[in-house]
Amino acid sequence: MARPRNILFIMADQLRWDYLSCAGHPALHTPHIDALAKRGVRFDRAFVQSPVCGPSRMSFYTGRTVNSHGATWNFVPLPVGEMTLGDYLRPSGMRVAVAGKTHVFADNEGMARVGLARESELGLSIAEGGFAPFERDDGEHPDKRTGPSLRYNQYLRAQGYDGDNPWHSWANSAEGPEGEVLSGWSLRHAHLPARVAEKHSETAWMSERAIDFIRESGARPWLLHLSYIKPHWPYIAPAPYHALYGAEALLPVVKSAAERVDPHPVYGAFMAMDAAQAFGRDEVRDHVLPAYMGLVKQIDDHVGRVIAALEEAGRLDDTVIVFTSDHGDYLGDHWMGEKELFHECSVRIPLIIVDPSAAAAATRGTVDHRLVEAIDLVPTFLDLLGQSLPTHRLEGRSLRPLLHGEATPWRACVFSELDFAFYKARLTLGLDVQQARCWMIRTERWKYIAFKAFDRAQLFDLENDPDELSDLGQSAAHAPIRAALQAMLFKRLADRRNRVTVSDADVAARTDGARSNGVIIGEW
Template sequence: MTKIKNILFIMADQLRWDYLSCYGHPHLHTPNIDRLAERGVRFDRAYVQSPVCGPSRASCYTGRTVFSHGATWNRVPLPIGELTLGDYLRPLGVRTAVVGKTHMVPDREGMARLGLNGSTEIGIRVSQPGFDPYERDDGLHPTPMLRNKGGTLHYNDWLRRQGYEGENPWNDYANAAEGPDGALLSGWHLKNSNLPARVQEEHSETAYMTMRAREFIEETGDRPWLCHLSYIKPHWPYMAPAPYHDMFGPETWLPAVRSEAERENPNPVYGAFMGMEVSETFSMQGVRETVLPAYMGLIKQIDDHLGRLFSWLEETGKDKDTMIVFTSDHGDYLGDHWMGEKELFHEVSVRVPLIIYDPRPEADATRGTVCDALVEAIDLVPTFLEATGAPSASHRLEGRSLQPLLHGGTPEDWRDAVFSEIDYAFYAAREALDVDVSEARGYMLRTARWKYIHFKGFPPQLFDLRHDPDEFEDLGRNPDYEMVRQEMHSRLLDRLTSRKNRVTMTDEGVRALRRDEDSSGILIGKWAP
């Protein structure tokens, strides 16, 4: 089998699976992403390992679940010993770089212990989760935070060269509008979401990141590469440049998926999250209606720029040796289930789009098909390793390569459940529940029919997705479903205990050690020669 030379790994931030036309949105047309699906495989049931940016991305980069790799929230460092995509692919000569967001922070204590600093080549890679930071930009630069980081940002420098003045053009132009009296209207305030950003479209974050990805590919030349094009949008601040800010009117908005019954005696953890400010705000009349035009416009803008990038790859012939992956790190409630943001385990939060184009002839039979296998974000790393011919690292990786599914096969032992988890110690919901930071844990196991959620110290949640696809009726405390809960809890325990922590020795190393035991001269339990 031929090997993949290049990988374009595209991730949109906070993009719901159902806000693309190839996934069924009736009004938000995304022809370029749809065309990618026509050339590859669209996975219909793909799930992230945590519905939060940082831990979800850490799992995408390591191929390991959240409590295995330890980066449980956005500002929790990935431990220095964890291997990521760059560590696996760089020995093959693959230049592995990020353009955009990773939402990862360095393990500075670990680096200091080993005498590493961010100015050396190895220090840079360790502090940038294995990527070369070609254009690292997490897209969260309010002025006070920018000052705390030293006040520098490549995108700001570039904006100034385009004529945008001031200390922080990201904040004042790319994510702010202008009022009728010239006042600055911040994108951080949701009421301004349907106004056009002050930046010109061609200078916006999406346009800039697409440009930088193309520059990276051009500069790399014939050398193999993995480019992680990680878009900052449609994550908040929800603010789009003209003309994308008002492309989508009321006739295009999907109704909120929520029921009054959900607010009647809810699961305590779910109730605490519904009580947070962002959820109460999105539950107010008119809020989601103000946000939706920007959210949808930002997605449309990404699709337009990807169309230009895809066309360029085809014109240069690079599409013939480049695997293209399009996905998201999690969804967005947008007022569904009386919630804002993400965090919990409803489908709109934990389910993501996943489209993979494999240019090799072995994938011809599956082009334009839809795969309904249950797949997880941790499957990407083993997929990339198998595609490029890298060693499998099966003793460390917890995902499975998707290559058999891309090439028309379905292994008989493919998983029948997907797993996700949350460390909610960092939220006001945890304080409202008076839960200790070490106890704020939640775990989801979803099969074809059932979704079971275990919150440590609280009743579980259970949804029958066959009869309640909108997840309105929580059966977690219904006595009629005790047997189902017990079975799902047992399966969840199996999944939790199957995670891999012997990461420094391969399975073959274990077998070799066992074979060499007698020849070592250490004799245990022998009675006589």
């Protein structure tokens, strides 16, 4: 086989890079995901473009940084006209579909401005970020943004689960001794089993829908984005996964009392938020993390089912398989909960790519330590499928040479950014919405974080301080290093692709072409 024909693009939500056994977790065994790593390449230094669901995913789908595509936070839409995976792959006849979460939010204002009805074929494609919604489920309770009907709720009601919102009252809640509903939004209920049967849980249901897609696909090439909502909160797992792990199975917490002494103002404001206040307590962390681990284990078991279905359909040998996550989770490290900031546990992700072609044989089962980014996946997909790369739009780099063992120069740093205007931390700091921006540059040794509203930066020496416990942002001795990294950050920001309507080849062909078009400028 010269090249693959299909892509199975699996993404977990809020899965840390180090919560897989192939990444070294001593107690959380993930044999099915590990099997993918044995068949492909595990990139152990992969980073997201923003450690928040929405902007991270939009960068995965566009191959462009948040600074370029503009969807800076959850429910901030990609502008009409921004190209995604579907736009690149559909013209070749490929079916591009999603089973699960995308966090795509339609640019309704932009669609109305150009007179594009959402009900039209093109309107639906744009509203869904280029994915055909085979089974769209963002895993959220219905509200004014997601609409009154959640497909998963329809499924649960068909299985006999009652209530206005069974997503919450069954799949993400437990049951008390008197039959009362104990909401999964409360961390104190994380040790209890979800009320829903495991076979009807979100992870199981979405896996079943992915299997349906694989079985129904026929001869047409496809990309399926199987996008799990878990182990994202609410941290509550169905039986038996809720009880597989105890506090003794947890990784040691990574934090230091020194981190709370004169922290950077933005870091300090995030440490004051509710999630950080909760997860900063060891007893809360010990109570919640076993459920998180159970949710990861459940995903691994169902990934095994999906891969088995792929093999049964005869598609294992012509399908690229990717396993990754949209960001990590602090889980109490650095006195923090949730994600958002740029410590490794938040911004670093698992990334495994299985290329079934013979050209990738030499790298099977290897671990690649080079710095890679979420925006590398779109050019990688196009490259593996034999399509040309629109380099005037794409800001990532194809990983195909790395998968095929080819010698190639590689990047010296990775980049991430955050718009924290939507967080309580901004109000704590007294910033207006345009001031709440920050950016990260990470090299092999250094991590540098700059803030729009503060001259004070953060700096970590990853060689001598791999746990990122000592902030050198105010160290006079490290001022030259900060200056060099600031220049690197400026270069990365200056390198964004904003001339997206004319290709580089067109520019080259038109360079110095005025005279040939009869336009003569400055001749004596």
